[in-house]
Amino acid sequence: MLIYQRAIDKTVGAGEGAAWWTEVQAELEAVIAAPTTSAAADIIASGIRSGKTSETRQRGLLGAFASTLQACSASRRKTRMATYEQIRSDVQAKHGVYVQNCWIAHVKELNGLTPRPATNRRSLDARVKSCPAEVRPIIEASMRRFDMI
Structure with missing residues (x-):
């Protein structure tokens, strides 16, 4: 209850009852499980339209939702x-050490990243120049510095 009070609505208390808290839980789970941000916003808005969600709860939900989006956005920037x-x-x-683009692409593939196909690539199935084994750790270290892997 304290977490809800701090994050969503400071006016709620223990007197709300179990049914109210169950409803809040279901609403929060639906917002969290929404496949897109606009779908989550629609869930919050539908609660307001139906009269189930108070204006204070709406503002709190939207505020918590906005904070979560900011955190996700910061996380995405890190993995660019x-x-x-x-x-x-x-x-x-x-x-x-000078490294070739094809070596970087090979190391990306080896680490589960999807490189764009080069315009001059002869075949999508075969690799003409694999990354030399002694260069791979150097490229991987660089990718770690850029938070790619």
């Missing part, structure tokens, strides 16, 4: 991909 040029420059500066 570095460009091949950034990785090449980082490896060159830290290790003095």
